[in-house]
Amino acid sequence: MSNPFPYSDTNKRYYTFDYMMRRRFGSKCVKIPIDAGFTCPNIDGRCGKGGCTYCTLPLRNSDMRGLDFELQYLMQTEKLSSKWKGALRLPYFQDYTNTYAPIEKLKEIYEKALLLPEAIGLDIATRVDAIDDKCLEYLKELNERTFLILELGLQTVHDKTAALINRGHSYEKFLETYEKLKGLNICIHIINSLPEETEEMMLETAREIARLHPFMLKIHMLYIEEGTPIAENYKKGDFKLLTLEEYTKITCKQLELLPPDICIGRITGDGQKNSLIAPEWSKKKFVVMNEIDKYLSKNNSWQGVLYK
Numbered sequence: 001m002s003n004p005f006p007y008s009d010t011n012k013r014y015y016t017f018d019y020m021m022r023r024r025f026g027s028k029c030v031k032i033p034i035d036a037g038f039t040c041p042n043i044d045g046r047c048g049k050g051g052c053t054y055c056t057l058p059l060r061n062s063d064m065r066g067l068d069f070e071l072q073y074l075m076q077t078e079k080l081s082s083k084w085k086g087a088l089r090l091p092y093f094q095d096y097t098n099t100y101a102p103i104e105k106l107k108e109i110y111e112k113a114l115l116l117p118e119a120i121g122l123d124i125a126t127r128v129d130a131i132d133d134k135c136l137e138y139l140k141e142l143n144e145r146t147f148l149i150l151e152l153g154l155q156t157v158h159d160k161t162a163a164l165i166n167r168g169h170s171y172e173k174f175l176e177t178y179e180k181l182k183g184l185n186i187c188i189h190i191i192n193s194l195p196e197e198t199e200e201m202m203l204e205t206a207r208e209i210a211r212l213h214p215f216m217l218k219i220h221m222l223y224i225e226e227g228t229p230i231a232e233n234y235k236k237g238d239f240k241l242l243t244l245e246e247y248t249k250i251t252c253k254q255l256e257l258l259p260p261d262i263c264i265g266r267i268t269g270d271g272q273k274n275s276l277i278a279p280e281w282s283k284k285k286f287v288v289m290n291e292i293d294k295y296l297s298k299n300n301s302w303q304g305v306l307y308k
Helices: 017-025 069-081 103-114 133-145 159-164 171-180 199-212 229-235 244-257 285-298
Strands: 029-034 088-093 121-126 147-155 185-192 216-221 263-266 276-278
Touching: 017 029, 017 263, 029 069, 069 088, 069 103, 088 103, 103 121, 103 133, 133 147, 147 171, 147 216, 185 199, 185 244, 199 244, 216 244, 229 276, 244 285
Parallel strands: 029 088, 088 121, 121 147, 147 185, 185 216, 216 263
Antiparallel strands: none
């Protein structure tokens, strides 16, 4: 069966980050994680303490934390060089909330990152409640002179769920900031299998993403990791996680509802293998991706087939 999805040159029936970057830059691109030493307003007490209930970051330090930018970048590049020889590099500020600092500090960090060898731009992960007016102005200025992706954790559009996971802000707050950021390459994160969420609630989150029409979307499974508050709830049987089959079906249904030109930055993820409690099936990322490919092919479906 031929692939009917237009934004693909492989068997993928959704718009992958790899395809998007190869089309934009003419070459494969690899993200290089950098830990810039940020914290989070939902950890330090500004809007909450302890972070989201599934968050492991307050419990561990990054292997790179405290190291110089250039050293981190070179170390990570060296690890990936044999696998992705000749690939372009995108510095990726991933851990914690990477706009949560005074504007002078942000400028120092990001201007330095732009000078890293062969860096083609910046990818910055943050929260909507850590972007003030000065930061917003700077991000828009950065966007004018480099390739910039700004990643925003949303996780769900349902405020009841957001309260259960101690997210620290409402969907209304997310929308307020999202509107101000229009014109930037925004990547939204969502999580499937959050406590008390039904399939219909997860699909409703996807419908809202379709309405917002961001540049990119990352879809994650909820991971239960040792030492997190949500782990205690899971062990007590307060909620169940999706099976691989359920995750595959729901994720594919979400893809069907999305505009076909939203890049899918991630369709599953990686929990910390040394602390992961559940789901066990998530350890085999490529199995999950293959199941999604098979489901879409078997049902002759693709990203955007139901989008109106």
